[in-house]
Amino acid sequence: MTLLRLEAASFMEAGAASLAPVSLEVSSGEIVVVEAPEIVAGAVLAHGCLGFLPPQSGQVWLFGERLAGRADAQLSHLRRRAALSTSSLPLLANQTVRDNIGIPLLMRGLPAAGTRSLVSALLERFGIEHCGLKRPHEITQREHELALAARALAVPADLVVLDNPRLPPAARGLLQDKIDAGSAVLAIVTHAALIPEAVRKIPVELA
Amino acid sequence: MLSTVALLVASARSAALLPAAARGVVRRTTFRQILFTGVEAIPLVVLIAATLGVLVIVQSAASLPDIGQAEFMGRLLVLLIGKELGPILVAFVVASRSGAAIAAELSTMKTRGEIDGLAGVGVDPLAVIVFPRVVGVAVAVASLTVVFITAAFVAGFGFAAASRASLTFAGLLTTLFRAMSLGDIAVAVGKSLLFGTAIAGLCAERGLAAKASSTEVPRMTLQAVVTALFACVVIEIVVTALTVDFGALTR
Numbered sequence: 445m446t447l448l449r450l451e452a453a454s455f456m457e458a459g460a461a462s463l464a465p466v467s468l469e470v471s472s473g474e475i476v477v478v479e480a481p482e483i484v485a486g487a488v489l490a491h492g493c494l495g496f497l498p499p500q501s502g503q504v505w506l507f508g509e510r511l512a513g514r515a516d517a518q519l520s521h522l523r524r525r526a527a528l529s530t531s532s533l534p535l536l537a538n539q540t541v542r543d544n545i546g547i548p549l550l551m552r553g554l555p556a557a558g559t560r561s562l563v564s565a566l567l568e569r570f571g572i573e574h575c576g577l578k579r580p581h582e583i584t585q586r587e588h589e590l591a592l593a594a595r596a597l598a599v600p601a602d603l604v605v606l607d608n609p610r611l612p613p614a615a616r617g618l619l620q621d622k623i624d625a626g627s628a629v630l631a632i633v634t635h636a637a638l639i640p641e642a643v644r645k646i647p648v649e650l651a
Numbered sequence: 652m653l654s655t656v657a658l659l660v661a662s663a664r665s666a667a668l669l670p671a672a673a674r675g676v677v678r679r680t681t682f683r684q685i686l687f688t689g690v691e692a693i694p695l696v697v698l699i700a701a702t703l704g705v706l707v708i709v710q711s712a713a714s715l716p717d718i719g720q721a722e723f724m725g726r727l728l729v730l731l732i733g734k735e736l737g738p739i740l741v742a743f744v745v746a747s748r749s750g751a752a753i754a755a756e757l758s759t760m761k762t763r764g765e766i767d768g769l770a771g772v773g774v775d776p777l778a779v780i781v782f783p784r785v786v787g788v789a790v791a792v793a794s795l796t797v798v799f800i801t802a803a804f805v806a807g808f809g810f811a812a813a814s815r816a817s818l819t820f821a822g823l824l825t826t827l828f829r830a831m832s833l834g835d836i837a838v839a840v841g842k843s844l845l846f847g848t849a850i851a852g853l854c855a856e857r858g859l860a861a862k863a864s865s866t867e868v869p870r871m872t873l874q875a876v877v878t879a880l881f882a883c884v885v886i887e888i889v890v891t892a893l894t895v896d897f898g899a900l901t902r
Binding site: 496534 | 661669670671672673675676756759760763764765767768769770771772773774775778779863
């Protein structure tokens with residue numbers, strides 16, 4: 445089943461980057477890697493995939509629904525099935541790292557006790573257990589990136605979009621867990637050479 | 652104004668659909684908002700209330716004959732402070748203080764991308780960020796209005812009893828309870844809840860409307876506070892028009 449489809453979709457975000465038209469499809473149970481020319485371009489594409497940025501041309505379908513012309517309120521039911529991790533959309537500054545990761549789980553009905561233990565396990569797997577009670581301004585940028593990835597991989601999403609993921613070895617198994625469970629992962633990277641040959645890669649260019 | 656009403660309705664609907672596990676998050680944020688808006692504003696509110704209570708007594712005592720003063724002062728304080736000035740002055744304090752803080756916080760979150768980041772992991776920002784702030788501010792404004800009225804009466808009556816031998820604190824309190832009706836209390840509390848809801852809703856709406864530039868933060872904050880103050884005046888006029896017996900004015 446196709447979860448995300450871009451059909452010659454180009455994006456432009458003021459102050460960021462302008463992307464040439466790109467076409468891609470992400471289906472259940474697969475990892476798709478997009479090679480972006482620079483980090484900012486990857487963020488623009490990530491925003492476009494979940495409807496935070498309307499396409500300048502072409503179309504975007506998320507879970508079979510066209511995103512064009514829809515307000516945020518109309519996209520919330522689609523975004524509930526997805527999870528996005530990008531440094532351009534940071535953690536909540538007024539919550540601890542632990543709460544930032546836990547809130548999306550609580551919002552999905554996971555009991556508080558279960559959420560606490562799941563978040564603790566995740567923090568340990570990502571090597572940021574010491575950051576749990578700190579707020580985003582008290583951690584490093586790298587720790588922030590890891591917390592964002594942990595938050596996105598924690599929620600039971602059908603589609604996970606990871607912008608420039610640099611996961612520690614202990615956390616990479618989570619991607620396989622997602623695939624095995626029927627979800628899909630779209631990873632946007634700037635160094636595709638680091639990705640195994642067997643993984644499908646799609647290049648994206650600047651406009 | 653319509654967009655604010657739509658925001659309030661959408662927030663309430665989103666919050667109502669939250670699973671039980673998520674309600675703790677909303678409760679914590681609501682409690683923190685009540686603490687900031689209500690508890691931390693008590694000293695300022697008490698100061699304003701006490702000053703106003705004494706001023707009303709001073710001005711009315713200077714102009715009134717001795718006979719029947721206690722009855723008149725009680726009714727004046729109930730009408731002026733309890734029903735009219737108390738709720739709107741509290742609203743002005745809250746709009747300038749908490750309204751500005753809510754608008755600044757939400758517009759900063761919006762420009763930094765935190766709101767979209769939350770939406771990107773499937774969390775509805777209205778339920779988690781807007782709804783608890785609206786409830787917290789509404790509860791705080793109603794509570795602060797009670798504090799304001801109490802402080803004004805205590806200060807005013809205390810001053811009156813201390814400055815006029817013919818007046819006693821107990822006597823003034825008796826006239827107060829005679830002058831105050833359940834309707835007066837309902838109007839004061841109801842108006843306060845409306846003020847609080849309008850302030851938080853307008854300031855949240857302005858904050859969320861910020862675009863991706865840091866210059867949006869002060870601009871939206873200023874817009875939010877001015878709009879909130881204006882809305883409080885409009886609400887005051889409408890409620891007064893609905894609750895005052897205009898026939899009595901022409902008798």
